[in-house]
Amino acid sequence: MNGAQTKTEIIMAYGHELIQATHETTFEITKEKILTPRGDCIIAVRADKSVADLSREFKELAKKRGAEITIIIESDGEKETIRAYGDPRLTLTHPEDIVIRKSTFVCSRTLAVKADKAAKDLSRKLIEKLRNPNGKVKITLTVKS
Numbered sequence: 418m419n420g421a422q423t424k425t426e427i428i429m430a431y432g433h434e435l436i437q438a439t440h441e442t443t444f445e446i447t448k449e450k451i452l453t454p455r456g457d458c459i460i461a462v463r464a465d466k467s468v469a470d471l472s473r474e475f476k477e478l479a480k481k482r483g484a485e486i487t488i489i490i491e492s493d494g495e496k497e498t499i500r501a502y503g504d505p506r507l508t509l510t511h512p513e514d515i516v517i518r519k520s521t522f523v524c525s526r527t528l529a530v531k532a533d534k535a536a537k538d539l540s541r542k543l544i545e546k547l548r549n550p551n552g553k554v555k556i557t558l559t560v561k562s
Contacts, residue, residue, distance in 0.1 A: 430461035501529035
């Protein structure tokens, strides 16, 4: 890619004892503090950013056709990398959540589409770490366009 631009954002969040990570098509990071058993796509809570909080530069790159987005999730020595894509339809306006999807569905919470992993595909060793409510979770988002 000639003149490819890259922008990285770091999000800090926490685990939660009710994290299941069994959803087949998405995973979510939220600023919410409470998690119910219905939230089977949520992998981290108490995040310090939602899609609305990402930098203008990051959002602009993510909205370019063919933008590649890499998501790295790290907690207590476990690490997972997910590859996904941006989309010109992204609004990136939701004040609480960040959702990564295997599908091409887009709403205000969507950060990336056509992901190669959903919650159920994440390493169970990582999910065990994410069940620790005191465990810090570092999420590194990198967009390349």
